Amino acid sequence: MTSTTWRVWLRRNLFRNLRDGIITLLTAFIAGWILWKVLRFVLITGRWEIVERNLALFMYGRYPREDLWRITLALCVAAFVTTMLFSMWSRADRAGVKRSPRTMLGEIGRRWWPLIVLGIVLLSFVTTVGPWIAACAAISCLFAGALLGRALSSAPVRIRGSAVAVTMLGIVVLLWFLADGLGWDDWGGLMLSLYLAAAGMVLSFPLGVLLAIGRQSSMPIIRSLSIAAIEITRGVPLVVLIILSSEGLGFFFPQDVLPGKVVRVIVVLTIFTAAYVAEIVRGGLQSVPNGQSEAAAALGLSPTRITAFIVLPQALGNVIPALVGQFISLFKDTTLVSIIGLLDVISVSESIRKQSDFKGQGLVAETLVFAGLLFWVGSSTLSRESRRMERRLGVGER
């Protein structure tokens, strides 16, 4: 690339005429000013000591310190399972395409850079050796998962299916193990949000699909119950439901039969998200042409099989972006649990500003920027992976 081609590019795209030139300079000035302010805050004026000292609270709240190894283990299993599933269904791995380590690293960088940045930020705050051990263990599990996934990618469907089943079972066992004897209400920080979001997604998805199908059912009772469930839930603010779950249920049930707050919040988030998922899935069901079910009916498939094999797969494929959008808002909405006194990322940042060392120093920006970073990394990763999945499913269709 010579200097003349650069000049031609600049002239063509940024300085075509006087007006373009002014707009370019103005935009560059504003962008530069914002960048300068941000960098100055991040690197110079920001007092990150408050985050550094309270990193553990941000990450897992009041989870007993002597049981942290359970979280490390969970992290390792999650890393292993995720990469295993990803590379099991990776098109390139299945096609047996050999990729050089360099291209693979490049792809990992492009896909996961927010997570990598977050990892570096977190480790830069760390002063003890424990988190480094955990990080190393998790990274080794990432690679081990990728290798196993790759080996399984050419295996028959049945073996891959049972691998997924074993994995799901493993996750359930793991969650039980994480909470075992510790109670749910000690959970906090980012771990609480991740846990609430994951549980909400996993549980609300099937419920939402059932509600969507129920809404289109020809049986009047099922249809009206589904419509009622969806419309009532969608008509009420999530905050109301969350507060109701924590404070209001005592009027109806004796306290001792009610599960802990975390479980109640999971139920609320599940129902709330399911109502929205149902409406999204309904849109997807309606987007599948009638000819599809007619063709399936003409082949003799029963209505249940038509839905399961023909309509639903296409409907879900069509609504992936909207579904992921809903799950991203679920993830962010988990911060509302600070209202009912659970120690999530937001309540952690509130409470640490009252610590004697930081009291009255106005460290709102530092704590909330860090909290925002945690959520942005999760949300942006979800949305980028959904776009990838959408592109992949789009190949070879219609």
Added chain:
Amino acid sequence: MTDDRPDAAAADASSTSDVSGSARERGPAQFSDDDNDDGDGSHLPDDPDAVRHRTPSDVFADATLVSGEPIVVVEDMNKYFGTFHALHDINLKVVKGEVVVVIGPSGSGKSTLIRCINRLEEHDSGHITVDGTELTHDVRNIAAIRRETGMVFQSFNLFPHLTVLDNITLAPRQVRKMSRADAETAAMALLEKVRILEQANKYPGQLSGGQQQRVAIARALAMQPKIMLFDEPTSALDPEMINEVLDTMKALAETGMTMIVVTHEMGFAREVADRVVFMADGSIVEVGTPEHFFSNPQESRTRQFLAQIL
């Protein structure tokens, strides 16, 4: 055959029709003729030999063209869409191994007729019997009939999220409970017959229209149906792809498959059909052998239609 006057078939249908133009052109004598035949016409001849001795104007006289066991029997069938009377008193009998081509102007109810035969549309009165099973509200009967009838659609309706192979094996595995291996072996044999074996692992969106329609034919055949229904199978195809589909259908007809084909391809009708059924305004106007139908049509409505398209 020249004095064959299947006008009763038309009169029978148009007498209940309030929109038929042909009724106005008919003389009073024909109407009385029609009345005489009504008694005979509403009964199905059980013995095909007996049919040969019926009056030429009998509704089912054309059944004599092909003798054999009736496999699709439609009697006095009516179909409404809301207040629109889509099909008027349809009577049609198709025998095993017969190829019946249904032609007529658009909106005449051709597609509705064959969609009623596998219950994609529900008829409002009359009887439809397929391979001895009557179509009722009983879902077991509907399921049984759909197992025996394959259907090919104008817009292919392949499942875009499944490969060609999975499109074909899905129903045999789920409905006929075949093993995956058996279903795939059978599917590959069918793909070879429709000459697209090499596309088995592609998705429908990666195939041309003609190839997609041949996959659709293979998919329907995979259920080993006794009757194949074709709903304008070539209407959505580019001209250069029409023949590859028609050739596949011809080959299928030569195997003795019972076929009911709604089409605008008059060449196909002339060459392959055992009988041609002409429909207009929701009624069957005329039924005849292709030679008879194309060279010596009896009804003015038929002549008018043929003059427009030929």
